[in-house]
Amino acid sequence: MTYSYPHPRPLLTVDAALFGLDEEDLKVLVIKRARPPFENRWALPGGHVDMDESVDEAVRRELREETGLDVAHLEQFHAFGAVHRDPSRRAVTVAYYGLVRLSDFKVKASTDAKEAVWVSMKKLPEWALAFDHQEIATVALERLREKVRRQPIGFHLLPTRFTLSHLQRLYQVILDRDLDKRNFRKKVQSLGVLKALDAVQKGVAHRAARLYAFDARKYREASKRGVDFNI
Amino acid sequence: MTYSYPHPRPLLTVDAALFGLDEEDLKVLVIKRARPPFENRWALPGGHVDMDESVDEAVRRELREETGLDVAHLEQFHAFGAVHRDPSRRAVTVAYYGLVRLSDFKVKASTDAKEAVWVSMKKLPEWALAFDHQEIATVALERLREKVRRQPIGFHLLPTRFTLSHLQRLYQVILDRDLDKRNFRKKVQSLGVLKALDAVQKGVAHRAARLYAFDARKYREASKRGVDFNI
DNA sequence: TCAAAAGTGTTCCGAATACACCCATGA
């Protein structure tokens, strides 16, 4: 069965730069391609847009199929449409970035056959990603940087219970600069989207820090009246 | 001649919300469709992406063909991919917004056969645009609002020589709120991207205002070190 | 002389920044 059209059509795909944070760095998920073009090379997860699904649905389906992940925050940011970005055919891709809790992912990864690796954004060039995927990931990070200063979406990268130091480290890694501890705590607590828990860290070789959780209800309220997270 | 593929492919199009400012309001350009679907209805300019051009090139070509315009600032902002956004076929569009100097356009419009109208953004619903074009125009304006606060791209909507009151009005119309005259002048002049000309308005029934021009060289310098136009 | 818009400074307030020490805990 083939499908014919009076004019040639570019292939329409979706790709996603999924970000995760571990002890080391901000990571992006790449998977090994099973098929040409770029067979056995590393690429961002993604695939074709089918006729009976929206573009947003397509990227969620592909992520489910290729990573088994449900992504906390997924956002379209740019369409990449250079003529030869895929050397083997004309393909235009709509790109998304997503935030993943790495603590969740580690479990699911073991149940999935696909070869998937979290790569430090700093080391991305060494991986020589397929297509224009390095550019896509780089632009994705730029957009995440902008977004994270307007909305506290960074929470989605952390475990559900986290310390203020974890949160500060998250912003330092994304923004690639140091933040003052006292000012950061003042600011983040003034947003009123954190819930202090009656619990502290366990198993650390120093004073245990209080645990906090992201309060989704307070956040939605705050979102409406406009959150300013310009740290 | 037809073109066949092993899987069905959505049609890929581009559309542009071109903004212009006149004495009355912020306007968006709509053109009357010559062909189905939505024949004789109003729609944003746009069309198919050809195989031998990038998506960015496609939108510029379509604008040239349909409006004869060269657009000062043109920026991709979102891909719209709902399944039934085009009721007659599966089509995904990459949307752009652009800024046009209406003073220039008026000349060119007369040399062009196409039926094109500048519609006030406030009256857009009355025009019942084809497809999801009203949504596209609305989102475009939201993005323009955000952008105009980070980069002084608004200049592209004004004649090359303008008064500070013109500029203030521009921002008031885009942001849909009043601005304080003294604060606005302080702020915009502190950006250092304006060049005061040795000329004043002519033919006004009140004190003539000084004319200014946008200084592209100073702007590029300012852009590099990061412009903050948070008025 | 009147109407209409041009042009111009100061005060106040809130937010961002800079900055250093003691505390609790487990090893």
Next chain:
DNA sequence: TCATGGGTGTATTCGGAACACTTTTGA
């Protein structure tokens, strides 16, 4: 007892916001 990170407050600076009157010009 020591190493490690947790936790806390104040003073200063800067930018944003509020605010009203005089000047110039053509009709």
